[in-house]
Amino acid sequence: MGYAMVMGEALIDLLEADAGGEQIYRQAIGGAPLNVAVAVARLGGEVEYAGSLSADVLGERMAGFLRDAGVGGRGITRVKVPTTLAVTTFEGAEPTFTFYGEPPSYALLGPGDVDLGVVAGAGVLYAGSICLLREPFRSAARAAWRVEGPLKVFDPNVRPTLLPDQAAVEELRALVEEFAGGADLVKLSIADAGVLYGEEDPAAAAARIGAKAVVVTCGARGAYVALNRDEGVMIEAPSVAAVDATGAGDSVMGALITRLLKSGNLATLDDLSSHVRFALKVAGLVCERPGGATAMPTAAELTARWGDSI
Numbered sequence: 001m002g003y004a005m006v007m008g009e010a011l012i013d014l015l016e017a018d019a020g021g022e023q024i025y026r027q028a029i030g031g032a033p034l035n036v037a038v039a040v041a042r043l044g045g046e047v048e049y050a051g052s053l054s055a056d057v058l059g060e061r062m063a064g065f066l067r068d069a070g071v072g073g074r075g076i077t078r079v080k081v082p083t084t085l086a087v088t089t090f091e092g093a094e095p096t097f098t099f100y101g102e103p104p105s106y107a108l109l110g111p112g113d114v115d116l117g118v119v120a121g122a123g124v125l126y127a128g129s130i131c132l133l134r135e136p137f138r139s140a141a142r143a144a145w146r147v148e149g150p151l152k153v154f155d156p157n158v159r160p161t162l163l164p165d166q167a168a169v170e171e172l173r174a175l176v177e178e179f180a181g182g183a184d185l186v187k188l189s190i191a192d193a194g195v196l197y198g199e200e201d202p203a204a205a206a207a208r209i210g211a212k213a214v215v216v217t218c219g220a221r222g223a224y225v226a227l228n229r230d231e232g233v234m235i236e237a238p239s240v241a242a243v244d245a246t247g248a249g250d251s252v253m254g255a256l257i258t259r260l261l262k263s264g265n266l267a268t269l270d271d272l273s274s275h276v277r278f279a280l281k282v283a284g285l286v287c288e289r290p291g292g293a294t295a296m297p298t299a300a301e302l303t304a305r306w307g308d309s310i
Contacts (some may be wrong), residue, residue, distance in 0.1 A: 001123025003046035008033025009131040011084040011104030013143045028292030032129040033156045035247045039254020039296040041070040047175040050075025053106040058083035077113045093242040107134035111143045119147045128155035154183040158192040186211040227269045240284040244293025256277035
């Protein structure tokens with residue numbers, strides 16, 4: 001099915017860590033959509049990234065990282081504001097993000113920056129995450145979402161620290177429903193579902209989403225997958241010794257996009273379940289590494305970890 005077009009934010013994660021009893025912050029290139037694009041490239045898929053990168057030294061590092069990872073840059077716009085930083089703290093392996101930088105360097109891609117011909121030529125189009133909370137990126141994503149042709153996949157990637165009150169939650173819920181209504185596949189976490197809908201049951205959460213295929217990730221428990229709102233099954237995650245879950249959900253999305261590029265198939269629950277089993281093995285390996293885009297594995301690394309079962 002050709003290439004994927006991934007739209008969204010790129011930023012720098014400052015990951016809390018311990019060094020000889022001293023608390024430090026390790027710099028890592030990240031942003032959920034950037035992680036998704038890198039995951040697709042490392043798994044062997046062709047992918048183009050569309051987003052705004054700062055013209056500062058950190059933006060240069062991100063641009064170089066994307067090139068080295070094999071991610072195409074036909075959708076990149078450079079902007080003259082400092083790179084946004086995401087300070088990342090942990091409870092166990094689970095990260096919490098606080099964002100610094102105004103205006104956010106990651107959300108300055110406008111509708112005029114998007115080549116709709118490149119979008120139309122894609123096999124899969126991804127949009128989602130925190131960049132949708134801001135203009136002009138939101139208008140750019142809406143313009144791309146209206147283009148016919150590619151399979152559309154969406155991930156809300158909710159960050160509660162960016163939602164100051166209930167009105168902000170309700171605004172995001174409406175935005176999620178807008179994009180999910182035009183999507184072929186939606187991936188969200190059970191934590192996302194809790195913020196958006198107050199749902200702790202993944203089946204109930206999936207029933208709230210208006211896409212053909214829905215994947216609700218549930219951390220170490222695995223993922224609930226549903227098709228056409230009336231079929232669903234829980235897929236167990238492989239057992240891993242998790243050290244850092246940063247980027248695990250993004251790797252699930254990257255793996256799903258890779259599988260869709262190869263087959264384009266969402267016809268049955270078995271098709272979707274097969275894709276998700278593969279994606280959970282990708283995420284399991286990511287959790288065994290320090291997080292961020294650098295944790296995204298190659299196909300060879302997956303085979304080395306899981307054998308031919310992938």
